[in-house]
Amino acid sequence: MQPTVKEVIAQFKAELAEIYSIHEAFQFVWLLFEHLHGWSKTDLMLHDHTKLTVSDHLFVQKALERLKNHEPIQYIIGKTEFYGLPFNVNSSVLVPRPETEELVEWILHSIDPNKPLKILDIGTGSGCIAISLAKNLPQAKVTAWDISEEALQTAARNAGHNQVELNFEQKNILTTNPSENNRFDIIVSNPPYVMNSEKEQMHNNVLDYEPHLALFVEDDDALLFYRKITEFAAESLSSGGMLFFEINRAFGEATKKLVESYGFRNTELRKDLSGNHRMIKAYKR
Structure with a gap:
């Protein structure tokens, strides 16, 4: 059974607690779903009981493992924003x-x-x-x-x-x-x-x-x-x-x-x- 968005947020906060703050962990989850579906932070909260698809769950879990290894979230999703403009990064x-x-x-x-x-x-x-x-x-x-x-x-x-x-x-x-x-x-x-x-x-x-x-x-x-x-x-x-x-x-x-x-x-x-x-x-x- 696939987890809900709310459960993923809780997992990120728990498993990244030694490296990142609760706010940063939430930010990572939002950036991942913004990358996957274009969600705003409000969208993320409105979908907190939505179950992840198999492909989304796989992507999010791989991202979590990379974050545990201290890899920047920008490299994981391959992009960032600078001066209001989108930039690819690697x-x-x-x-x-x-x-x-x-x-x-x-x-x-x-x-x-x-x-x-x-x-x-x-x-x-x-x-x-x-x-x-x-x-x-x-x-x-x-x-x-x-x-x-x-x-x-x-x-x-x-x-x-x-x-x-x-x-x-x-x-x-x-x-x-x-x-x-x-x-x-x-x-x-x-x-x-x-x-x-x-x-x-x-x-x-x-x-x-x-x-x-x-x-x-x-x-x-x-x-x-x-x-x-x-x-x-x-x-x-x-x-x-x-x-x-x-x-x-x-x-x-x-x-x-x-x-x-x-x-x-x-x-x-x-x-x-x-x-x-x-x-x-x-x-x-």
Whole structure:
């Protein structure tokens, strides 16, 4: 006999209790049924006595086992939402974070939306930053780089789903030189900034499943990507152009000084909603 939705909710709360809160367990069940049937949270409660089909029960039980192994729910259902837009995600890309939405919001509030800007997103991953900007800035020409071919394929699919056109290129910023023929008005990046020594502080759902290439940097050169990108931006931004970074909260002032050492002005550190220094904006002289 198949369980009811109510029984599944109770099972998730009980079996995930050592890892997740009751609220998170309920959220997982809702996301699974939203994925299966498009249900809202209200729909989930209205169907609490509905018995699952055999196929739904099998899917939900497999999802529960994967959650017990700390796998992110976004990878299990293969999608997430970012800045009000749908994105496919998989193990080749990071799961987009709320603080990155704050970075997108800051960029949009910093520019003239009707100006035909040229924007470069370095280390695009799922494409969440680049695609969100392109969707909200129809006059802009957006280019997105990543070292990972698999990430670029995911980002390109996401661009298609969201009906925006971007220029995707496979590039390694550590070995890419500026071009005099390619100037940008905005360069934005959420590069690898978690030090290897910070791994032990991270949750298993991140450490065991998300791509380390997009997360970690060596302890002895924690600002490697910021230095390379700032150096590139100093040559590739148009006069008055803007550089935006998401940053490691432990290196806010150090990153600010680094950016300023390359001649950038009006450098601003901004905190995220949790009160951590999480992003920087600077202008090219």
